[in-house]
Amino acid sequence: MSTSTPIPSQMRAQLLTAFNTPYTLSTIPLPSFSSPHDILIRVLAASYCHTDHVISQGQLPPFPLSFPHISCHEFSGEIISLPPNSLSPFKIGDRVGVPGRSFHPCGECFECLSGKEDEKGYSVYCTKALNNGISCDGGFREYAVVDSRQCTPIPEGMDAIQAATLMCAGVTIYGALKKCGLKKGQRVGIIGAGGGLGHLGVQFGEIMGLRVLGVDVADGPLKLAKKVVRDEKTMIVDGRVVEAKDVVTDIGKEDEKRDREDMGLDAVIILPESQKAFDYGIELLRRHGKCVVVSFPENGFNFSARDVVFRDISIVGSLVASNKVLREMIQFAADHDVKASVRTFALSKQNELVVEYLKGEGGKLVIDMTLQDI
Secondary structure, three states: OEEOOOOOOEEEEEEEOOOOOOOEEEEEEOOOOOOOOEEEEEEEEEEOOHHHHHHHOOOOOOOOOOOOEOOOOOEEEEEEEEOOOOOOOOOOOOEEEEOOEEEOOOOOOHHHHHOOOOOOOOOOOOOOOEEEOOOEOOOOEOEEEEEHHHOEEOOOOOOHHHHHHHHHHHHHHHHHHHHHOOOOOOEEEEEOOOOHHHHHHHHHHHHOOOEEEEEEOOHHHHHHHHHHOOOOOOEEEEOOOOOHHHHHHHHHHHOOOOOHHHOOEEEEEEOOOOHHHHHHHHHHEEEEEEEEEOOOOOOOOOOOHHHHHHOOOEEEEOOOOOHHHHHHHHHHHHHHOOOOOEEEEOHHHHHHHHHHHOOOOOOEEEEEOOOOOO
16 A cells, blocks of 8 residues: 555544434544555545435435445545555545546446546446445545546645535536537526526636526525626526516517527526426527526426427436546636635534525535634
8 A cells, every 4th residue: 555644544524324314423444445446535625515415315315325424425635545556547645626426437337338428448427336425435524535537636726625616516517518518609597596506607607608697596696696707798687586588588689689489598507406496497598498407306397398399498417527527627617717605614513514504595515624623
C-alpha cells in the first residue's frame, strides 16, 4: 500500500440507521481496497442533495440496500493512499471530485462495452455498478474508498467545497442543458431556478449563450436566482403570480412572432417534483419544444397526450451525465467562475444541516470537514 501520511484505523461518520430518523455520528473502521482502481481519500467536503433526503425518507426503494448507511453522492477529497497494484491515473496528494455513479462497474454489460458514454469497459450507466451514497456508502465520513475511474481532477484554484457541489448538482444540470440540444440564442426554461441545481443552471445556460428563463415559487430561491444572473436578457419569473401563458405572450412580442404555437421556449428543464411545476414548464414550450425531466417524484408526472401529439412536444429524462461530461463541466465551471451559493456545516452538525435544508431557501448546504466542532 502506497501512502503519504500515517492513516488512522478509525474515522467518524454520519450514519443513517433507519428511515425517518436523524443521522447518528459514530466512530467506525476505515474502508479497505477491493480493486486496483480504488483510491483512499481524505474527504474535504460533502454536499447534501435532495436525493439524500429522499433516501432518508424511504422514498427511493430499494436504497439503501442495508443499514447502517452513509449517504452523500457529491463530495471531494485528497488522495492519501493507493493499493499496491494500483491502476489509478491519479497520485497521492491529488484532489478529486467524486460523483455517485459508478462504483465498480462490471466492464462486461452492453453499457460498459459500448463505449458510448465513457471509455470502453467503464460506463456510468452500468446496471451492476454501485453508487456512492445510494447503494453503497458515500461521503458523509472522514475517509472514503472510491473508484478512481469515476473521479475528476479538481482544477487548480477551485476550492473543495465548490467542487463537491458540482459532483451532482453541477453535472446533472449541465448534462440536462446539453440534452436540450440547443444552439446559441435559443431559449431554455429552468423550472426551480433558485434551487441547488437551478441556480447553477442559470449560470451555465447564460455562459453557453442561451436565452434563460428561470421560474421559482418561493422568496428565498427567487432571490438567489436573481442574484446569480449575469445577462440582462435573462428573465426570472415568480410562478405564483405570473401565469405561463402570459410569459409566452411576452416572449412572443419580444421575438416579434405572431403565431401562438411559434411563441415560447425551445426547451425547458423540470427540477421540482411538483405536477404544477411540470405543467407550467410544458405550457412555456413552443411547438416542437423539448421537456427535459430531471426530478423523479414518487408518483411520477401526468402529461397531456395532446401536447405530445398535436404540439409535437418531446419529453425526455436526464440522469447525471457521463464522466466525460463531468470533467468537461468542472473545467467549464472553473474557466467561467460558475459557483454555487453555499452554507457550510461541521460533520457533527449534519442534522442541523437537514433542518436548514427543509426550510427550502435554495442554494447548496455542504459539510466542510475542516470546520471544528463547536
